[in-house]
Amino acid sequence: MTDSPASRIPAMKAVWGEQLRVVGLAIRREGALAALALALGSVALIAFSRMPVLQAMVDGEIGELVFDPGEPPWGFFGVLGALLLPLVVWKGERRFGDTPLWSMPVDHRRHALLKVAAGWVWLMAILGAALVWVTLTTLASGGSLGVDEVRLLVLDPAGVAAGTPGAVQSVNWTTPWWEWALPFTSATAAYLVASTLILATRRPLFWAAGLWVAGGVVLGIADFRDIDWMQRVSDFVAWYIGGDSFTRGMQLPTGGREVWTLLPSVKMWTASSAFWIGLGLVGVLAASRRARDR
Amino acid sequence: MTDTATAALPIDLGNGPFAVTTRGLAKQFGSARALDGLDLQVPEGSVYVLVGPNGAGKSTLIRTLMGLVRYQDGAVSVLGRDPADRGAEVRADIGHVPEDYRVGYAWMTVGRLLGHQAVYHPSWDAEYARRLRARYGIDPRRKCHTLSKGESRRVQLVLALAHRPPLLLLDEPTDGLDHVVRDETLSILSEHLADSPTTVVISTHRVYEVEPLVDHVGVLSEGRLLGQLPRDELYGGLLRYWADVPEGWRGPGELAGRVVRRSDAARAIEWTVWGDRDAVTRGLSQAGAAVREVAPLSVDEAALALLSAREAT
Numbered sequence: 001m002t003d004s005p006a007s008r009i010p011a012m013k014a015v016w017g018e019q020l021r022v023v024g025l026a027i028r029r030e031g032a033l034a035a036l037a038l039a040l041g042s043v044a045l046i047a048f049s050r051m052p053v054l055q056a057m058v059d060g061e062i063g064e065l066v067f068d069p070g071e072p073p074w075g076f077f078g079v080l081g082a083l084l085l086p087l088v089v090w091k092g093e094r095r096f097g098d099t100p101l102w103s104m105p106v107d108h109r110r111h112a113l114l115k116v117a118a119g120w121v122w123l124m125a126i127l128g129a130a131l132v133w134v135t136l137t138t139l140a141s142g143g144s145l146g147v148d149e150v151r152l153l154v155l156d157p158a159g160v161a162a163g164t165p166g167a168v169q170s171v172n173w174t175t176p177w178w179e180w181a182l183p184f185t186s187a188t189a190a191y192l193v194a195s196t197l198i199l200a201t202r203r204p205l206f207w208a209a210g211l212w213v214a215g216g217v218v219l220g221i222a223d224f225r226d227i228d229w230m231q232r233v234s235d236f237v238a239w240y241i242g243g244d245s246f247t248r249g250m251q252l253p254t255g256g257r258e259v260w261t262l263l264p265s266v267k268m269w270t271a272s273s274a275f276w277i278g279l280g281l282v283g284v285l286a287a288s289r290r291a292r293d294r
Numbered sequence: 295m296t297d298t299a300t301a302a303l304p305i306d307l308g309n310g311p312f313a314v315t316t317r318g319l320a321k322q323f324g325s326a327r328a329l330d331g332l333d334l335q336v337p338e339g340s341v342y343v344l345v346g347p348n349g350a351g352k353s354t355l356i357r358t359l360m361g362l363v364r365y366q367d368g369a370v371s372v373l374g375r376d377p378a379d380r381g382a383e384v385r386a387d388i389g390h391v392p393e394d395y396r397v398g399y400a401w402m403t404v405g406r407l408l409g410h411q412a413v414y415h416p417s418w419d420a421e422y423a424r425r426l427r428a429r430y431g432i433d434p435r436r437k438c439h440t441l442s443k444g445e446s447r448r449v450q451l452v453l454a455l456a457h458r459p460p461l462l463l464l465d466e467p468t469d470g471l472d473h474v475v476r477d478e479t480l481s482i483l484s485e486h487l488a489d490s491p492t493t494v495v496i497s498t499h500r501v502y503e504v505e506p507l508v509d510h511v512g513v514l515s516e517g518r519l520l521g522q523l524p525r526d527e528l529y530g531g532l533l534r535y536w537a538d539v540p541e542g543w544r545g546p547g548e549l550a551g552r553v554v555r556r557s558d559a560a561r562a563i564e565w566t567v568w569g570d571r572d573a574v575t576r577g578l579s580q581a582g583a584a585v586r587e588v589a590p591l592s593v594d595e596a597a598l599a600l601l602s603a604r605e606a607t
Contacts, residue, residue: 008387010386010413015414025401026401092401094398104385105383
């Protein structure tokens with residue numbers, strides 16, 4: 001009495017296209033708000049940098065724009081947006097109940113992964129558009145793309161305080177090509193980690209806050225009790241595979257002047273990106289098992 | 295009157311063919327048993343109504359058949375497939391109206407939601423969907439979150455019907471509909487069944503609303519079937535007897551049937567009995583009762599009698 005199942009099951013290509021459309025529709029309001037904020041910010045920046053009257057109002061504080069994707073706040077905005085995006089991607093889906101997504105003739109786990117992937121495609125598109133926009137804003141305001149500067153690299157940390165000659169070395173630094181990819185990799189990792197929480201937990205914000213607080217408490221104890229191995233672990237996590245090195249290389253403020261103990265490198269970026277994106281992918285794949293058919 | 299009263303109703307519908315079967319189906323939420331060894335048989339092409347009070351396990355059963363709930367024990371076959379193993383294929387063949395009237399994507403327009411459903415069902419009949427939507431008077435430009443409960447139900451019915459699935463699972467489909475729309479829905483369902491060969495499982499605790507469509511009945515209580523049988527068999531087998539009896543009448547010693555419900559006054563009785571009409575009448579007469587009237591029960595009354603008998607045990 002039934003047709004052959006194959007004729008009634010949708011093609012994966014069609015499902016993928018529909019998920020792209022549905023996620024696009026789901027995020028359009030928040031996307032429009034973000035675009036509006038970006039546009040207003042751009043107008044303000046161009047106005048303040050181009051019009052002497054306005055420059056005078058802020059005592060020349062807003063001068064020439066320098067857009068370096070490896071420097072704050074660009075990475076931060078991308079990561080923040082990526083952390084919040086899954087909440088919008090899964091808008092209207094009762095992930096642990098009867099939801100349209102689970103009622104459709106598609107394997108639940110595969111369907112969940114398709115939705116996560118659709119959200120990621122939109123994230124990359126939005127991020128790309130935002131970077132192009134900021135680039136154009138920078139150029140329109142007469143600013144420059146990337147940095148070309150001399151950085152002070154600490155070779156002997158103990159010698160810096162003692163004033164030992166040769167403890168600090170000057171290095172000519174130009175924004176490397178891979179720093180333009182950094183906002184994309186950091187946002188990808190953040191999006192995957194946030195998607196893991198969305199898929200695995202009923203109350204993702206509660207869990208995110210809990211993990212944040214727990215991490216802070218552990219680091220606080222390590223610092224307060226001067227527990228060496230915990231500090232090493234936290235340093236490793238914060239500097240070498242995440243935290244600052246992940247979003248913007250490594251920087252150490254000393255005596256009001258910025259010096260670098262280690263300049264950002266493609267090796268560090270590759271390692272930290274691989275670690276966090278890998279962790280996010282494993283998390284999403286594991287969490288999607290909660291949605292499996294059986 | 296006792297447990298045996300309800301246990302006497304048939305459960306086995308024979309050899310089929312069946313669109314849906316379960317064997318010893320069990321599902322537990324924490325310590326609560328939602329389904330407790332359920333043996334369901336839904337004949338192909340039938341309209342099977344699943345009757346039971348709130349919490350009887352109706353919605354859990356339907357969600358299990360959809361592959362939305364993982365069962366713990368037993369076996370399930372939906373159109374020859376186990377939803378636990380081949381959920382996507384099973385759902386492709388099902389039109390589903392969920393218990394929850396809220397339409398999933400509240401931020402979508404009705405038209406966009408119908409388009410969304412169409413992508414997932416290659417057999418979607420766009421013209422049929424348009425006609426159904428027009429009959430229900432739903433504006434495709436309306437946002438889903440602005441729909442009333444009844445309007446949401448109508449949209450859910452369009453979503454369930456328009457891909458002409460071989461199996462419809464309707465969980466309280468008339469919930470929230472006014473009399474006019476309910477009649478229109480029954481009319482639409484009748485026409486749909488005439489046009490498309492479909493098996494329908496309707497879960498409801500308001501059987502009278504769908505009674506004209508029904509040809510098989512299953513009565514569910516506490517996760518177990520008290521009985522499942524063709525409606526005609528229910529009409530012929532479960533009857534209400536009115537009889538005049540002498541003062542102090544004690545009833546027959548043995549009766550060729552099971553008393554499901556009884557209401558005794560001083561010199562008159564009103565019994566609901568499952569059994570052969572002639573044999574029951576003869577038994578009552580031989581015990582001294584003068585049977586005045588025998589009448590069949592509606593499906594709704596029958597379900598109520600069976601369920602109240604179960605509760606009385």
